[in-house]
Amino acid sequence: MPGPLLSVRNLVKHFPLPRSPLDVLRRRPPEAVHAVDGVSFDVARGRTLGLVGESGCGKSTLGRCLLRLYRPDEGEVWFESVDLAQLDERALLPYRKRMQVVLQDPYSSLDPRQSVGGALLEVLAVHRIGTPADRSERVARLLAQVGLRPVDARKHPGEFSGGQRQRIGIARALAVGPELLVADEPVSALDVSIQAQILDLLLDLRSSLGLTMIFISHDLRVVRYLSDEVAVMYLGKIVENAPVAGLFARPRHPYTLALLSAIPEVGDSPKAMVEIQGEPSSAVHVPTGCRFHPRCPWKVERCTHEVPQLRELAPGHRVACHEATA
Amino acid sequence: MTDAGLEVQHLRVEIPTRRGVVQAVRDVTFAVPPGEAVALVGESGSGKSMTCRAIVRLLHPPARITGGAIRFQGRDLVSLSERELEHIRGTGIAMVFQDPMSALNPVLTIERQVAEALPGTRTSAAERRQRVVELLRQVGIPDAARRLRAYPHQLSGGQRQRVMLAIVLARRPTVLLADEPTTALDVTIQAQILKELGRLQRQLSMGLVLVTHDLGVVRQTVHRVAVMYAGQVVELAPTEELFARPRHPYTVGLIGSVPSVDRNTPLTPIPGTPPDLIGLGDGCAFAPRCPMASAECLQGPIPLDVVAPGHWSRCIKAHLVGRTQSAGAAAQRS
Numbered sequence: 001m002p003g004p005l006l007s008v009r010n011l012v013k014h015f016p017l018p019r020s021p022l023d024v025l026r027r028r029p030p031e032a033v034h035a036v037d038g039v040s041f042d043v044a045r046g047r048t049l050g051l052v053g054e055s056g057c058g059k060s061t062l063g064r065c066l067l068r069l070y071r072p073d074e075g076e077v078w079f080e081s082v083d084l085a086q087l088d089e090r091a092l093l094p095y096r097k098r099m100q101v102v103l104q105d106p107y108s109s110l111d112p113r114q115s116v117g118g119a120l121l122e123v124l125a126v127h128r129i130g131t132p133a134d135r136s137e138r139v140a141r142l143l144a145q146v147g148l149r150p151v152d153a154r155k156h157p158g159e160f161s162g163g164q165r166q167r168i169g170i171a172r173a174l175a176v177g178p179e180l181l182v183a184d185e186p187v188s189a190l191d192v193s194i195q196a197q198i199l200d201l202l203l204d205l206r207s208s209l210g211l212t213m214i215f216i217s218h219d220l221r222v223v224r225y226l227s228d229e230v231a232v233m234y235l236g237k238i239v240e241n242a243p244v245a246g247l248f249a250r251p252r253h254p255y256t257l258a259l260l261s262a263i264p265e266v267g268d269s270p271k272a273m274v275e276i277q278g279e280p281s282s283a284v285h286v287p288t289g290c291r292f293h294p295r296c297p298w299k300v301e302r303c304t305h306e307v308p309q310l311r312e313l314a315p316g317h318r319v320a321c322h323e324a325t326a
Numbered sequence: 327m328t329d330a331g332l333e334v335q336h337l338r339v340e341i342p343t344r345r346g347v348v349q350a351v352r353d354v355t356f357a358v359p360p361g362e363a364v365a366l367v368g369e370s371g372s373g374k375s376m377t378c379r380a381i382v383r384l385l386h387p388p389a390r391i392t393g394g395a396i397r398f399q400g401r402d403l404v405s406l407s408e409r410e411l412e413h414i415r416g417t418g419i420a421m422v423f424q425d426p427m428s429a430l431n432p433v434l435t436i437e438r439q440v441a442e443a444l445p446g447t448r449t450s451a452a453e454r455r456q457r458v459v460e461l462l463r464q465v466g467i468p469d470a471a472r473r474l475r476a477y478p479h480q481l482s483g484g485q486r487q488r489v490m491l492a493i494v495l496a497r498r499p500t501v502l503l504a505d506e507p508t509t510a511l512d513v514t515i516q517a518q519i520l521k522e523l524g525r526l527q528r529q530l531s532m533g534l535v536l537v538t539h540d541l542g543v544v545r546q547t548v549h550r551v552a553v554m555y556a557g558q559v560v561e562l563a564p565t566e567e568l569f570a571r572p573r574h575p576y577t578v579g580l581i582g583s584v585p586s587v588d589r590n591t592p593l594t595p596i597p598g599t600p601p602d603l604i605g606l607g608d609g610c611a612f613a614p615r616c617p618m619a620s621a622e623c624l625q626g627p628i629p630l631d632v633v634a635p636g637h638w639s640r641c642i643k644a645h646l647v648g649r650t651q652s653a654g655a656a657a658q659r660s
Contacts, residue, residue: 054512161599191369191539196583196595218512225585225593248587262517264542266569266584276514278468279482 004042004078005212006066006180011039011075011085013058013065017284033283035061037236038075040310043229045179048206048213050227050244052220052259056283057233059216063182066214067101068092079180097127100178104185106169110157116143116168117153123175142171147201163194170201174209184216199225220259224248229316232256235283235291241310242317252313252324254298290322298323330397331533332358332381332419332501338393339376339385339557346604350376350389352557355630358501361531363524365544365565367580368554371600374537377554378503381535382419383411398501416443420499424506426486430478436462436489437474443496461492465522484515491522501533502526508543520547541580545569550636553577556601556611559630563637573639573647575616610641618643 014032035058043049051059064070066077068084077084079095087095103109110119120139124130130138140150146167157165166186173181183202187195203226206213217223223230223244230247232240232255240253251257257274276295281287287294293303302322310318313326339351351373358364366374379385381396383403396403399418403411415421423429431439440458449457455474462470465488478486487507494502504523508516524547527534536548544551544565551568553561553576561574572578582594598615608626613619622642630640641647 054514163599191600192541192583193369193579193596194599196585196593197597199585200593200595221585221587224587258514260587262513263587264516264520264540264544264546265587266541266545266581275517277518279484279515280512 003080005045005080006043006214007076007078008042008066009040009076009078011036011062011065011077012073013061013070014073031284034058034236034286035283036065036072037286039233039236039238040075041231041238041241043212043214045212046210047228048215048226050223050230051214051216051233052218052223052230053233054218054259054280056235056280058236058283059233060184062233063101063184063214063216067099067182068095069101097176098178099180099182100173100176102166102169102173102181102183102186104188106165106172107157107162110165110168112157115154115156116148116160119168120153120172120175123172127176129176138175142175145174145205146171147197161194162190163197166190166198167201170198170205174205178211180212180214182214182216185218186215187222188217188219195222202226220263232259235280235286237291237320238310238318239292239320240318242314242319246314246317250314250317252317252319253321254296254323255292258295290320330357331360331362332535333397334377334381334394335397336394337377337380337396338391339373339380339389340392341389343388343604348603349557349606350603351380352606353394354554354557354559355394356552356559356562358533358535360500360533361527362550363527363534363536363548365536365538365548365551366554367538367541367544367551369539369600371556371603372554373557374539374554375505376557378421378505378535378537381503382415382421384421417445417497417499419501419503420494420497421503421505422487422490422494422507424509426483426490427478429490430486432478435475435477436481440489440492440496443493445496445498457496458492461495462489464495465489465491465526466518467492482515484511484519487511487519488522491519491526495526495530498530499532501535503535503537505537506539507536509538509540516543523547541584553580556606557603558611558640559638560612560640561638562630563634567634567637571634571637573633573637573644574612574641575618575643575647576612578647579615618646 013036014034016030016032019030039062053059065072072085075085084095117139120142121135124135124138139153143150143152148167187198190198205211215223215226227244230242230244231238234255240256251260254274258276261274274297278295281294289305290303290308293299300323308320308322310320312318313324335355337351337354341348341350354377356364366377368374380391391404437458440461441454444454444457459470462473467473467485467488508519511519520543538544548565551563551565552559555576561577572581579596583596585593596615601611609624610628613623628640628642630638633639633644
């Protein structure tokens with residue numbers, strides 16, 4: 001079996017809070033948002049990892065660290081045999097072509113005055129892909145690949161609906177022929193009927209192009225539909241990491257259980273499993289011990305001071321909880 | 327006075343634009359009997375929020391009501407003056423929005439804003455404070471007494487929504503309009519707020535109109551659901567009936583578009599995109615995306631017809647929907 005395409009070890013990214021002169025005078029210690037706080041996982045080639053959690057859990061920051069849109073403070077990001085965390089901008093350039101991103105709102109990243117075809121041509125030209133002569137044919141192929149028509153190349157972003165813009169965002173990411181695609185909430189802004197279309201498009205592209213994907217979402221329903229493996233994040237840490245079937249058949253971390261219980265289901269009658277009170281703690285003053293303990297229904301004394309490490313409780317199924325059992 | 331609750335009849339809302347007139351709400355009729363919770367479900371542009379805002383006459387110009395009636399406490403809200411409406415808003419019909427920040431005053435403390443909603447003025451300051459603390463506690467704000475002097479920006483989104491619910495609780499309205507009240511919140515918080523909303527609705531036996539794009543949210547919160555598409559109600563049914571036996575192809579498509587957390591079944595997305603609301607014809611607005619559409623679907627107008635007791639569908643092939651499409655969808659679900 002080939003090694004993982006992406007291997008992350010102890011990744012840390014903190015964002016220091018601004019300090020006022022008063023803070024300095026009063027000798028208040030510097031504070032920081034602990035966005036990502038020691039995260040490790042592997043993604044095998046051709047597989048999709050679903051990264052799930054609520055707002056502020058650090059899932060998007062983690063995605064950006066993988067793409068080196070942020071420089072991690074600590075830790076390693078191994079892309080095949082290279083640690084991207086150590087590379088400078090120049091050395092990174094060849095890797096930029098091999099990993100691409102799809103964002104929630106492609107509109108904000110598209111130039112409203114440039115035609116869609118023009119934008120795609122520019123991507124190809126910047127990365128010196130194909131000859132100038134065959135680039136427009138490549139653009140037509142890309143548009144067809146994401147379910148748009150060749151005539152759409154002449155239109156501007158404003159002329160498209162949200163779902164179509166997301167197709168353009170995907171086409172642009174695919175233009176450079178990436179191996180790794182990081183999709184950060186790609187369907188969250190879309191209506192459900194359109195969301196389903198885009199999810200199916202991503203599924204098709206993944207199998208036809210053999211893409212490796214990191215799929216970031218707050219919605220476990222969507223994550224289940226698209227992922228092979230799932231990592232659940234809470235306040236900057238992975239609390240559970242497992243193959244998709246195992247995670248949904250037997251979720252073991254109380255936070256995962258709570259997330260699952262909170263999902264308003266369409267398919268079946270509502271069920272109650274674990275209900276949690278309150279809201280996530282601050283990412284600046286993170287709780288001691290297990291970060292979930294202030295909201296956890298399973299809390300015992302040990303949880304308040306001892307940080308739980310990820311333990312493998314079933315094959316490939318890792319859980320960071322003192323009370324979780326196999 | 328007999329209380330018939332809230333009745334919306336043949337409501338029309340239009341927005342004149344440079345390109346033409348947008349028909350945002352087209353002949354919408356539904357009723358909210360006292361103590362009942364009804365949901366308006368639809369995707370963006372379906373007219374659900376417009377309908378909601380039209381009820382309290384809070385449309386943003388140039389959007390305006392061009393037809394129909396809104397009956398409440400024996401009066402037609404469409405014809406009331408702004409002065410008379412102010413009396414109804416708040417105690418008669420209250421509204422909760424997606425973003426509570428826009429409804430709360432950023433420069434007033436939570437205490438002041440909740441206290442303002444309390445009826446009567448002859449109570450002492452201490453009594454009122456006591457009452458505010460009680461209300462905040464009832465809607466699940468932890469450490470309520472210490473939160474009194476907080477300003478809205480110091481609270482999280484979920485807590486702000488709770489403050490809005492405390493204001494509703496203080497006002498005791500007959501009907502509450504909730505426009506996507508949990509859309510901006512995380513799922514665990516959404517679950518808490520929905521539970522709170524349901525409790526409040528039963529406790530005050532308030533009529534509730536819940537506007538949402540999320541079919542899942544509907545299922546746990548309301549008695550009846552009106553599914554909207556392109557400005558019209560296309561299906562209206564008791565909640566469980568709607569999920570068990572949807573009788574409009576659009577509803578079937580919506581249900582088939584939501585991935586399940588319990589099972590990994592393939593989605594059955596609806597192809598295409600919603601229509602332009604300018605210059606819509608009389609025919610079925612969903613026909614261009616409908617797997618069952620045929621020539622007669624384009625001949626309108628298509629009425630909202632009874633298909634079962636309390637169950638209405640705006641589809642001339644509603645009798646076939648149960649057999650072909652939803653049979654497949656139901657098989658997937660069960």
